[in-house]
Amino acid sequence: AECYCAKIIRGGRISAPEMKVPSNSRIVMLLGQLERMNGEAMVRDVETARQVTTKILHLIQTQEKSGKEVMSKGSSGMEVILASLEVSSQTTLEFLCISIVTDLGRRMGVFVSKGGTGILFQILTSASKELPPSEELMLQLHSLLAKVGPKDRKFGVKARLSGALNVTISLIKQNLQNAKLLLPCLQVLRVYSANSVNAISLGKNGVVELMFKIIAPYSKKNTSLLKVALDALGALLKSKTNARRAVDGSHVPALLALYLDWHRNDARHRHMLIRKGLLVCLRNITNIKLGRKAFIEADGMRILYNTSTECLPVRTLDPLINTSSLIMRKCFPKNRLPVPTIKSAFHYQLPHVLPVGPVAQLYSQPPGVDDVVDDSDDNEETEAETDTDNEEDEKNDDIETDLNKLHPTKSPGRPFEELRVYERFFLELSEDFQVTVNYNILFLQGYNFEGSKGASSTPSSGSLSSSSSSARSTRPIIVPTAQALSPKHMATPASQEIWNSIKGQHTQPPSPLLLGDIATRRVGGGGSDCGSEGAEDEGGEGAVLEVPDTALLLPLHDPDLYVEMVKGTRSVPQYAEVAYPDYFGHVAPTFKEPHLERVYGVQRSKIFQDIERLIHPNDILDKVVYDLDIPSCPVIEDSGESLKFNSQFESGNLRKAIQVRKYEYDLVLNSDINSNHYHQWFYLEVSGMRVGTTYRFNIINCEKSNSQFNYGMQVLMYSVQEAISGRPRWVRTGTDICYYKNHFARSSIAAGGQKGKSYFTLTFSTTFSHKDDVCYFAYHYPYTYSTLKMHLAKLEALRTPHIYLRQDVLCETLGGNICPLLTITAMPESNSNDHICQFRNRPLIFLSARVHPGETNASWVMKGTLEFLMGTSPLAASLREAYIFKIVPMLNPDGVINGNHRCSLSGEDLNRQWQNPNPELHPTIYHTKSLLQYLAHIQRAPLVFCDYHGHSRKKNVFMYGCSVKETVWQSNISATSSDLHEDLGYRTLPKILSQIAPAFSMASCSFVVERSKEATARVVVWREIGVQRSYTMESTLCGCDQGKYKGLQIGTRELEEMGAQFCVALLRLKRLTGLRNHQHLLDLESDIIGTQSKVVSPTTYVMEEDEPSFLEAIDYSAESDNEDAEPENEHGNNVHENPDHLDQLSDSY
C-alpha cells in the first residue's frame, strides 16, 4: 500500500541518528524493533508486532518517562507508531497502536502534525466496511478522533473528504440507545459541525432532527451526553439552512420550554452548561429573521426576560443572563426612530450640487419617501449560505501599495498666474517695513468689532466699524436662552439697576434686546450656595442672574464681546439665542477628573430597562417635550412634570426629546445639514429639574460602533447656578454610562447601503444639585465659531511692538461666514537689509484645525498654540524669530456654527476634499490648498504642516504622518532599496513631543499612508505640496492611559497645554534642522532625540480601536466564533465592521 510510513521513512525523518532519547532506553529499543518490522515484516509476523506494541503500551502506561521519550522533540516514536498503524491490517494491532496514541493525549499536536488525522480517518472508513464493524474499534477511533479534532484546523475538511462524516452519522443513528458509543461519536460530530460546509451536509442528512431527538424531553439521565449533543446542535444551527430547518420543525417553542424546564429544575445550578447550550441554540436560530419571528411568537422575550431576572442575584449565572440579553436584543422588534425624516431638520440651498455623491442622492430622493425605515430588515434573501471554508486572512487592504502613489510627487496644481492672487496673504515675504501698514484692515472688514470694549479694540477698529455694520445681523439676540425662563421671574424694576451696578463700567445701557433679557433673567429659588457679591442682593428669595467675574481667570473671555460676535455669525437656523456656557466662559476646574470606572453589569441593566419597554408597555409615557420638526415652537410647554430641553444656539443640535418614563428621556440628534446622518456630537440645554432625583438620558441615534464612553469617558455638564456662584465651568458628569447597539432601525440609506443596521445608544444618568438650574450637556468642551472670533479679537490685545500679527480673511464660507487666516512671527530686529532678509526667509509653519466640527478639542489645542505664540515668554519670542506661522484656526466654521458633527454645509466631509476641492462648495479647503500651492511655487513650502483633530475612540494625543518606508513595511509589497531611501525627519517632531508633552504618546503614532485617507490634508500636503513633515495631530476626547495624566480624563487645560507644547517642540525642531547645513542632521537627530539612524520599530498600523474588550457585547450582531471557549469569554469579541462603513464614520480625522 502507498503509505505515509514509506514517505516518512524515505524522508529520512526517522533515521537513527536523530533519535535523541538515550539509546539504552527500553522503549527506544522496542520502537526500533517495531520500526524494523514495518512493511512486509509486520504483515508476516503479526504476533510479534502485537507483542512489541503491547510492551510499548505497557511502558507508556506505567512509566511517565517512557511517554515523554516517545514524544520528545527529535524522537521518531510517533512516526513509528503511525507507520505501524497504517501498514497493519490487523484490528488488534490497530487497537493497540490507537491505545498508545490515546495515552499520549497531551501531545496530540505532534500526532496531528505528522498526519495522524488522515490515517485515523482512513482506518475508520475501511473498518466501517466490515460487517458488522467492530464496536470496540469504533469506540476507540472516535474517542481518539474526539481528542484529535480540536487540535487539527483541517479536521472538518479531512473528515468530509475521507467519507468519515457518513460513518459517524450512521453509527449515531444505529446506536441512539448505546450511550457508551454514542458519546464519543457525538463528540466527534461536534467537531465536524464546526465546519460550515459539513454543517449543511449534516443538516441534509437529518442530523439536526436527530439532535433534537437526543436533547428532548427534559431529563437528567445522561447529562454529559446531553451537553455534547447540545454543543453539536449549536454548531449545526450556525448554518442558516439548519436554523430554518429548526424553525420549520417547530423547535423554537420546544427549546424555550426545555430551557424553562431546566431553569426550574436546576435549582442548585449544576447544569449551567446545558442551560447555556440551549441558549446558544436559540441564539443561533435567531440569527435568521424567521427564527426571530418564531422566538417572538413563542413568547420568547417574556420567558428569557423573566428567567434572566430570576438569575440576576446569582453571579455565576451571568453567562446565561448575558446570552439571554443578547438574544432579546436581537429579537427586540426594530423600532422606528421617532422622526419624520432622517434628513437634517434644516436645509441649506447649495449653489450647485455635484452630480454624484451623497448630497445629490439626498436631493434626488423623491418627496414622501420614508427614509427613516426601509425594508432592509424584511428580506430573508441575503441569508444565503456561503459554501466555502472561509480561511479569512485578515489583510488590511487600506494600506497604499502603489509605489507611484507612495512617492511624493509635487503636483504643479493650478498655474502660477492663478495662484499669484494669494500673494496678498504673504505680505511678510515681501515686506520692507518702509511704510507703516495697518494689517488689520482685511481682518476687520470681515469681523464685527462694533461694541467691543476695553483693551481689545485697537485704535484702528473704531475707524473701520462702519464697514462692518452692514454685515451686522439685525435679528434679536437673546442672552441667555429664553426657554429656561420661568414666567414668574419676569422683569422687576430693580433688575435694571442691578445690571448697571454689576456692569458698572457701562455709561449707557446696551441694546434693549440684549440687556432686557439679561437683566430679567433670574435663576429662581435662590439656593444658599449661589452667593452673590453684589450689594443689591435681594436675599434668599431669588438671586438675580449675575455674570460671574471671570476677567482674572479668563483674560481672553469677554461676555459682551461674545454677544457682539454672535451677531455677526450666520447660522442656517438663524439662531437668536446664546448658550450660557459660551457667554460666561469656562474656567477649567482645578480638581482631577479620573476615568469613570465601569460598574459591573451596567450595560445589562440598561438593556433590561430597554426591554421592559416591550414587556411593560403601559409604563411608558412617550411624551414629546422638544421637537425641532415643529419649527414654530420646538419647546413643548407642559405643567412642569417634565424637563425642558433646548438647543437652539450655536453648535446645538438636539432634534427631539421624548420623556419615556418619569425620569428617563430619549434624545434624538439632528443630522449634519444637507445630510441624513453623522450624529455623535451633542450640545443641549436642560432645565426644570428636580434636585436629588436621578435622571436617565439616552441619546438614541449615535452611529459609531464603539465609543470611549465605554472606557471611562463622561459627558460634560455646565451648571448656570454653579457659574453664577463663581464656578463657571464644564465638569465631567454622569454615572451608569455605557454605549451599545440599540433597537432603533437605521435605514440602508443612512447606513451607506448596508441593510439591517441599528443605531447605538449613549446612556448616562445624573442628579442635579440645584433647584431651578439651567444645565448644559455636551459631548466635549464646546468651542463655537463666535468663541473663536472673540479669542482672535482678544489676541490683538496681546500684540507687542515685537510681534508681527496679521489677521486676514482667507475666504467666505458657503454660509456667509469668514474664514480667518493668521500670520504670526516676530517683527524684524531693525529695518536693516540683513534683518529684513532674516525676517522674510524664516521657514514657514502651517497649522489648521477644526475641519471636523464635532472635534472641539482641536480648537482648544489651537487656542493653546495661539496664546503661546502671542505670549511674552522667551521661548515664544525665540519661536516667533525662528518661524513665520500661517494658521487657519477653523477650517469649517459653518459646520461648527450649525452643530454638525463632521460635515460642512455641502453635506460632505471637508477632510476628504483635498485632492480636488471645489471653489464654490469647499471654499476653505480650496483656498487653504491654494495658499500651500502658492508657497510651493515660490519654493517656500512649509517646514511643517499640521492639521489638529480629535479622536473619539483612542486615548492620548498622537500624530499620523506619511512614510514610504513604514507603509511598505506594513503592506509587504516588494520594493527596491531606492524606494525605501527616506529621510527620517518625519519622526523628529512626534518624538520631541513624546518627550515634552505629557499627553502625547509615540506608541499611538502611525506613519502609514492609507488609501482611504488619500484625499485628506495630511496626505495631499505631503504628496502634492511635498511637505515631508505633514501631520494630523489627534487629541483624545477621553483622556490618557500613559504619562503624567494616566487615568485622568482630558480637560481644556491639558488640551491648551498640548497646543503650547507643540510650539515648544517646533523650537527644538528648529535647533535640529538648523544644523541641516552641517550634513549630519540625521546622526544628530538620532543622538539628541534617541532615534536610531534607521527606524528600529516602525509604528504599528492600528485601524480600529485598541481598547481591550469586555464582557458585555456592544453590538449583539457581532457573533463570537469560539463556541468552545469558556462561556465567560463569549461576549468578548468586538465589532468588526466593513471598512467602507468604518471609513465613513471614522473620526481618525
Ligand SMILES: [Zn+2]
Ligand atoms: Zn477629525
